Amino acid sequence: VVYDYYTAEPVSTTQLRFYETEGVTDTCTINIQPCSANEPRRVDGSCVSLKKPGKGTYFTPVKRILPAHYHNEYFARLAQSGDELPLARTVRLNLVNEGKSTNLDFNHHYTGFATFLFSDIGSVHDAENMLLETTYCCEEEHWNDYECTPNLLTADDPVHRFTGIKCMNSTRPLTYQDYKCTKDTVRAPLKKATTSFDLSQLYNANNKGDKAVRSFVNGQLAVDIEDGHAYPPSSPDAICPNNQGNETRCFANYFNNLLPNALYVIWFVRHHNYIASQLAELNPCWSDEKLFTVAKDINIAYYLQIFLYEWLPLLEGRDNLINAGIINKRDGFRDLYDENEVPEVTLEFTYTWRWFHLMQPTTAKFYDRHGNFIKDYPLLNATFHTGLVTLGDNIEYFTQSMIRAGCRAYDSTVDYDLANHGFPGVQLSIDAPAGDLNKGRNLGVAPYVDYIKHFTGIDIKCFDDLAPFIPPGKIHLLKQVYGDVRDIDLLAGLWIEKTMEGGRIPLIFASIINDNIIRALKSDRHWYERQNRPDAFTRAQLKEIRKASIARVLCDVGDGIYEVPKNAIYNISPKNPLVSCDKIKGMDFRAWADDTCQSS
Numbered sequence: 001v002v003y004d005y006y007t008a009e010p011v012s013t014t015q016l017r018f019y020e021t022e023g024v025t026d027t028c029t030i031n032i033q034p035c036s037a038n039e040p041r042r043v044d045g046s047c048v049s050l051k052k053p054g055k056g057t058y059f060t061p062v063k064r065i066l067p068a069h070y071h072n073e074y075f076a077r078l079a080q081s082g083d084e085l086p087l088a089r090t091v092r093l094n095l096v097n098e099g100k101s102t103n104l105d106f107n108h109h110y111t112g113f114a115t116f117l118f119s120d121i122g123s124v125h126d127a128e129n130m131l132l133e134t135t136y137c138c139e140e141e142h143w144n145d146y147e148c149t150p151n152l153l154t155a156d157d158p159v160h161r162f163t164g165i166k167c168m169n170s171t172r173p174l175t176y177q178d179y180k181c182t183k184d185t186v187r188a189p190l191k192k193a194t195t196s197f198d199l200s201q202l203y204n205a206n207n208k209g210d211k212a213v214r215s216f217v218n219g220q221l222a223v224d225i226e227d228g229h230a231y232p233p234s235s236p237d238a239i240c241p242n243n244q245g246n247e248t249r250c251f252a253n254y255f256n257n258l259l260p261n262a263l264y265v266i267w268f269v270r271h272h273n274y275i276a277s278q279l280a281e282l283n284p285c286w287s288d289e290k291l292f293t294v295a296k297d298i299n300i301a302y303y304l305q306i307f308l309y310e311w312l313p314l315l316e317g318r319d320n321l322i323n324a325g326i327i328n329k330r331d332g333f334r335d336l337y338d339e340n341e342v343p344e345v346t347l348e349f350t351y352t353w354r355w356f357h358l359m360q361p362t363t364a365k366f367y368d369r370h371g372n373f374i375k376d377y378p379l380l381n382a383t384f385h386t387g388l389v390t391l392g393d394n395i396e397y398f399t400q401s402m403i404r405a406g407c408r409a410y411d412s413t414v415d416y417d418l419a420n421h422g423f424p425g426v427q428l429s430i431d432a433p434a435g436d437l438n439k440g441r442n443l444g445v446a447p448y449v450d451y452i453k454h455f456t457g458i459d460i461k462c463f464d465d466l467a468p469f470i471p472p473g474k475i476h477l478l479k480q481v482y483g484d485v486r487d488i489d490l491l492a493g494l495w496i497e498k499t500m501e502g503g504r505i506p507l508i509f510a511s512i513i514n515d516n517i518i519r520a521l522k523s524d525r526h527w528y529e530r531q532n533r534p535d536a537f538t539r540a541q542l543k544e545i546r547k548a549s550i551a552r553v554l555c556d557v558g559d560g561i562y563e564v565p566k567n568a569i570y571n572i573s574p575k576n577p578l579v580s581c582d583k584i585k586g587m588d589f590r591a592w593a594d595d596t597c598q599s600s
């Protein structure tokens with residue numbers, strides 16, 4: 001049956017003919033074979049909901065927690081005064097300082113895992129559009145083009161009054177309306193990723209399905225072996241604008257954008273193959289298909305276990321997560337599935353992930369495998385630069401940097417490079433957080449105080465009402481830059497909000513994250529902790545999955561890794577020393593032994 005991505009309903013013949021005439025059938029429709037209650041997870045995200053098979057697929061639109069706030073249908077909302085809101089860069093300069101900062105607790109995995117997780121459910125098409133395609137919005141004759149939302153600077157900009165840069169490129173978010181998939185008057189931002197946390201960036205990269213990435217031998221994903229390193233295959237048609245000279249590798253199927261994401265993609269592709277190899281050895285009678293399906297299921301579960309039980313507690317605190325129903329207090333099964341809940345990701349969840357820009361360090365620290373420091377490397381130079389990351393020993397150096405270099409502190413500062421430098425070889429100067437703020441307005445994100453009201457019930461009527469959330473000095477800054485408390489942008493609030501009790505991120509950010517995770521727990525009938533899902537893990541298998549850790553992934557598939565910090569996201573310290581990989585718990589695959597193989 002052909003479904004409409006936008007409505008998740010079967011598409012009418014007239015509508016289908018319209019899409020065909022417009023050449024947008026692939027963006028607006030999906031052909032879904034009938035769902036079966038007993039089948040395993042499909043890579044295209046369909047049939048996660050048996051009641052709404054089309055919900056959760058690659059182009060399923062995002063849901064808004066709060067209604068869109070636009071001015072005249074698609075312009076940025078206005079201030080309460082009726083004037084335009086203060087320029088995004090002006091807000092950023094007032095609220096967020098530039099500079100170095102050090103996180104005493106966490107290393108680069110803190111933000112690295114965030115990029116990997118985002119790529120599973122969000123999409124970077126808007127960033128790619130503004131960085132690689134619609135690059136002309138700062139040329140004055142294009143300022144008012146529909147596709148342009150230039151991020152303007154004031155004449156007295158503290159940095160750029162000296163450089164002559166008066167504008168940073170920014171593009172209007174692409175919507176389903178742009179592709180003629182709907183005539184709704186409220187702009188619906190495009191999404192290009194499946195909705196469930198299902199490693200779709202690996203198994204359904206660019207919506208091409210698993211066939212594009214499999215080797216069809218022993219359940220393995222396709223890889224090339226180069227000097228003993230396994231890498232996803234390259235293609236000369238893939239886009240790595242920063243590759244130079246002998247830097248030829250550029251992933252054919254996976255994202256080639258940010259360094260940490262590239263590393264995680266390499267590791268989880270290899271991790272899939274590691275699992276498939278273990279299973280093949282244990283169960284020689286299993287077919288390629290069976291090995292692939294089970295390895296995929298374990299890989300996804302392993303990643304989810306890291307996400308909820310290792311990484312997220314660092315942000316929100318374990319007790320808070322237990323209280324919010326996000327994680328299980330005990331090790332056994334749990335089942336929050338509700339067949340009436342449809343799989344959807346919220347716009348606010350994918351949008352506020354940009355908060356991590358403030359936590360992102362921009363210096364990679366190269367060490368060899370023995371811990372000898374080699375040099376600092378400007379991390380942004382590794383963006384769109386897969387050929388460099390995978391050249392010679394660089395992969396080892398970048399891997400060591402992830403565990404040996406500290407992340408940034410959450411102190412309302414942003415690194416210089418993310419605030420001004422942009423991407424070498426792509427665009428001269430970008431202020432990532434200012435771009436984020438600008439984008440929020442053009443996505444129609446509601447004001448910050450509306451989210452406070454939504455999640456806490458507290459009605460903020462004036463700046464001083466913000467005291468439970470924002471430190472006094474920052475409230476003072478807000479008054480200087482915004483005319484009315486209702487003008488404050490969501491992300492601006494999250495840049496300066498106090499951290500939640502028992503956690504390390506703002507409460508409103510945590511609320512947005514949890515809202516989305518709870519929806520995933522309820523709507524995903526393939527959720528790995530469920531006992532009653534198709535091909536569910538046995539109790540013994542789930543026990544093995546519970547051993548998941550980033551440290552173990554690095555030990556099993558990292559380059560040149562033979563010792564790791566005991567907790568791989570924490571900085572190395574007397575409390576968290578480097579230990580041999582033998583000391584890191586790994587899965588015992590015997591839990592997956594198939595007796596029928598022994599007898600056959």
Ligand code: HEM
Binds near residue numbers: 115116124356
């Ligand atoms: C390696 C360092 C990073 C660099 C250089 C970088 C840079 C950028 C830039 C320039 C943009 C476009 C901003 C705009 O819309 O004007 C962007 C978008 C974005 N970044 Fe980052 N970022 C980095 C790390 C991260 C991290 C750690 C996260 C956390 C997950 C993240 C999440 C996002 C998201 C969600 C978007 C929006 C994507 C879209 O809607 O197309 N980034 N980034």
